[in-house]
Amino acid sequence: MSATSLRATADYLNPFSITLLLALVLAVAMHLKFSSKEKILIGRVWCLLPFRIDLREAKHIMIFGITGSGKTNTAKLIVRSFKGSKLIIDWNGEYLVGRVAKPSELSISHLTMLDFCEALAASLQLTAPQYAMLLEVAKDSSNLSEMIEKLRKYPTESDTRREIKNALLRRLEPLSYANLFSGSLTVDDVDTIDLSGLTFDAKRLVANVILRLIYNNPTKQLLVIEEAQNVLLPRRLDQPPTSCEIIIDEVRKRGVRVLAVAQIPSLVSTTYRNAEYIILHRLNLTAEEAKNMSLTEEERLKIAKLPNGSCVVIHRGQKSTVRVFKAKGLSVRVMSERARAETREREGQSSPEPKSEVALLPYIVEDLKEVNEWRKDVTNNVSRLTREVEELKQIVRNFIDKLSFSSDAEVVAPSAIKALHGKIESLEYSLSFVRERVSEIEEALQREPQKR
Known part of the structure; x- marks a missing residue:
């Protein structure tokens, strides 16, 4: 030079x-x-220009990251900024946004017993013989307790059938202590379903049931699934998609956006590749995982060293490094079942007044x-x-x-x-x-x- x-x-x-x-x-x-007020501001690129995600249409978001990397904060920020109706499957009680309910306060009267049995089979990963016996005892039953009681009295003609019955009872009986779905609230009445305090199987069952309720009546505009690896189970490419995968793909056509949060991509089904936005907080991706997301080796190493609160957003092949804002406190409104019923009654009598300029x-x-x-x-x-x-x-x-x-x-x-x-x-x-x-x-x- x-x-x-x-x-x-x-x-x-x-x-x-x-x-x-x-x-x-x-x-x-x-x-x-x-x-572009409809877009959601989540952070800044290079600490300079704002970065937004566009959820004006039904689009899915997948967030990955290790514990403490900031993925929950990003999810909370999106939830807080989204102005439409939402339903959060709160796995560990970290959100508690708006009207909060426990699974025991919900009703599944709008769900057929066949759908409920499918949710049980998916969450408990029942074998084909166990599922067949479950369908037999589900006839003329209205809830889980009746199904368990019929199963206890179910006659068995052989040792094999007795083993199937006992194995099925061992999976179902612990669920009866949680008193699930014994209330009168529907998913339209709540914003957050708090799963903290339930057993692992009970949490998976509730998540599977909620997905089916949303599929049958897609009134919510945003569905948030925490710990998505427990719902979107990984599978081989030669295996058919699970019912949860099909539901998540289908609800987008009905105007429902899905925000799923998990730790690493290998723990969930490859359906995440269909998401409009893939948000990667700090994590160690394998070479195969990076290849599936069209990431170079340099980008893979960069993601492994991201500071807390920073992420790489993949949107239609474009990659942006974003510094995410800190989510503000979210309002919580926990009401008794009677208060909720009174609220629904009032809302049914008169429509809410439109917001004034003030x-x-x-x-x-x-x-x-x-x-x-x-x-x-x-x-x-x-x-x-x-x-x-x-x-x-x-x-x-x-x-x-x-x-x-x-x-x-x-x-x-x-x-x-x-x-x-x-x-x-x-x-x-x-x-x-x-x-x-x-x-x-x-x-x-x-x-x-x-x-x-």
Whole structure:
């Protein structure tokens, strides 16, 4: 690199031009913020531009990450920001959003016994002979307790049938102590179903039952499944899809979005590949898992070293590294069964009044606060980028001065060359990022008139 080319590089790296370009990006992006209120803001890319996920249409989201990596916070943030109706299968009592109910308060009167038996078979992984016997005792039964009582009195003609009966009783009897589905509430009456305190089999049964209730009556717009590896069980590619997989694929056609959370991809069915968004917090992916998500080896290693709260979002082949916001506290409303019944009765008599402009004021204030925080972040990042440009120009000047005193390149300190390369790479990354964002904004602006 000659002294003349170095001087040209220093002149080209004009901090004013870069600052002006970032200001343009900020202005256009703010326009997009207010023209896309339906999208959910979850964080920022490169601590600068906001990153949103679009759930205006029924789309599925899959979140992976080890314990403590921030996956639950990301899920809570999406739940809090989603304005439509939602139902959360809260495996460990971590959400407790809105109207909370225990499984014992729910009713399955809208579910056929065949569907209930299928849920039992899927959650307990019954064998074919056990499932056949279960169907026999389910005839003319209205709940799990009646089924167990009939099974105890079920006659057996052979040792094999007796073994099947005893094995089935060992799986079903512990469930009777949880008093499941003995209430009168439907899934329409609640926002969160708290599974904490139940046994593992009972939790899986409730999750399977809820999926079937949602499939039969898809009134909720967002379904959240925590610990999805206990519902979407892995299988070989030559095996048929499970009933839970089929339900999750089908409810999307009925307007239900599914947000599933699990630890690692190998623990769940490969149906997650059909998700619109795959969010990866810190975890050690195998080479096969990375290949299934079209990740390079470099990206696989990067995901293994992500800090808490950061993630890689895969959306239609595009990958973005996002710093996720901290989810705010979620409101909890636990009502007695009588209070819920009174609420349903009141709602049935009169429709709710539409929100006035005054009622929308808190939401507007909240948006303005987000814009102000965003402006501060952009200002700080522009200042940092400007300082990097100035530092680079100073290093280039020092380097040129040393070259002007001697034609021997060996007299130049290796540390100066290394610092120069480091600053150039850093700035190249920053400029490349800005160019990509400008290109994305231009594409978005071109699509907007077509939609109108």
